[in-house]
Amino acid sequence: MNTSSLSSKPDACIGVGLRHLHYDEALAHNQSQTPIDFVEIHAENFFAKGGITQALLSDVCEHYQLSVHGTSLGLGSNLPLPQQTLSQFAELVKSTQPKLVSEHLCFNRAMIDDKIYHSGDLLPIAFNEASLAQTVSNIQQVQEAIGRALLIENLSAYLDVSEMDPYSRDSMTETEFLLRLCDAAGCTMLLDLNNLIVNALNQKHADPIEAVMRHVKQLPQHLVGEIHLAGFSEQKVAGFIVDDHGQAVSQQCWEVYKQTIKCFPSVPTLIEWDTNLPPWATLVEQANKARDIALQQK
C-alpha cells in the first residue's frame, strides 16, 4: 500500500469515488502526482470470486488507500442480515484492510409471498425505538464480522415512513437517532452533506443551508469519521430532486462544506460522482477544490 501521498499531504485527506470508467486513468498516474489520498469502491462491485475485478482490486490497493463503501446490507431492515452478503463484505474488508469502511442507515428488502424482494436501493427507516434496537443489533453483527467499527451514512429520503404506517411514527429526530445509534453500536458517522442538502431542498426549507448546518452543529466532533460531497441532476422526479450523484459538487454543498470542515478538521472527505461520469481530470479538479477549502478553513 502506497502511503507516500499521505506523508506529503498531511493537512487534508481527500478521496474520490472510483468507478469503472476511470480505472485505467486512476491506475496509470503516479500516486505522488495525483492529489488523491484515497479512493472509495462500492463493496458489491468486488464480490466476484475471481476474474478481472479481483486483479483490479489488487492494483487499486497498490496505488491508493481504500475506502470500502457497502450499499447492500440494509442495516435497518426488519429481516435478519444476509449471511452470504455479510461474509463477502467481511472477506473484502479483511483482504484489503481499508482505511475506511462504511454502510448506510437504511433498509432495502422485505418478505413478500415467502420470497425476499430486494429493491437495490437505500430506503428510509423510522426513527423510533424499534428501528434503533434492530439497527444497533445489525451494525454490531457486521462490526463483529469485520473486526472494526463502521461508519454509518445519513440518507436522502423521499418520504416519511410514518405516512405509510401510523404505527411506525418517528419518536426522535434523525440527529437524535444517529447519536443514540453511534453510542449504542460503537460506530461513527459518515456525514453526507449532499444528502442533507437534497432533503432540505425537497422539504422546501426556506434556508436549506441553515437547515443543514443546524443538523451538522449538533454532531460531536468525535463522531464524524468521514464527509461525502456530491451534486445532483436538475431533472426532478415527481417534484423531487433525486440524489443521483450525477453532477459536480453543488454550490450549496461547497458552501456547507466550508462551514462543516471547520467543525471537523482533518476528517477524510470524499467526492462522489456515480452517474453521468465526467473525465478523471474533472474528478481530480473537484478533489483539489475540496483540499483548498479544507486547508483554508484550518
Place this chain on the structure above:
Amino acid sequence: MSYQTRIIQEIFDAESSRHSLPGMKVYHNNFIENGIRALSITFSSVFALMDEGDFRALARAYLLAEPKTHFDWADYGESFSDFIMTHPNLSEVPYLSEVAELDWLLQGIQRAEDKTFDGESFGLLNERDPNELVFETAPGFALARFVFPVDKLYQLAHEPQLQVEGETRSIFMGDLNKSMRDAINSEQARSIVVWRPDYKAEMLNVSDDVKEVFQHLHNQDSIANIFAAFAEQPEQLSPWLTEQISQKRLYGVRSTH
C-alpha cells in the same frame, strides 16, 4: 403490514396510480433505472444489438415481471433469455434469446473463481490409471449449444471495427447473414466452448468430430473417456492436448481417488 413490506411492494408495483405517496414514484423510478442499467451491463450484447429505446422497454417489462430476489444486480437476469423468447414483439429477432443466453454464460465466467495452472500435475498422466484422473479445466469452462451464430453476433456487438460502416463491416455482415440463413434453414445446434484463460472469457466453435471430447471435459468425465474418444485417431491426442494447454483450457490433472 409493516412500512418496510409496503414500500417494497409499491416499488415492485407497475401501477403508479397505486403508489400511496409521491415519493414512492422516486423509489419505483430508481428501481427501474438501476435495473435497466444493470441488465444493459449483464446483457451487453443484447443491449448493443437492439435499439436503446426497445431495450429499455424490454428491460422494464422484465423488471416488473421478474422480481429481484438477489442482493446483487449481477445475479439478476437468469431468466432474461426465456423472457425474450416468449416476448411477442421479438418474434422477428429469434436470435436475441440465444445472445442473452450467451451473455449470461459469459458474465458467470467473468466472475468465476480464479484457478492456478498446475503444470506438474500433468505428470500424473504417466503415473496413474486414467480412469482415476480428470482434467482440471479453466475457470468457467463449459460446452454450450446454440442454433444461431452467437459468436459472430457477439463480435458484431463488441468489435470496434464493426461499429462503423466500411468494407470490414460489409464483408462481416455478408458472412453473418449467410450464417443466419444457414441456422434458420438447418435448425441444427452448433457447439461452442467457453472458458476464461486469464481475465477475458473466450469462445471456440467446436466441430462435431471433437464435440464428444469437449463434452467429456464439460461433464468432468474421467480422462480414460477422453482417451477412448481418440481411439480411432490416437495420433490426434497429443496435438489436441498440447493445444488445450497452450490455450489455457486445461489447468491441470487431478485424481478422483
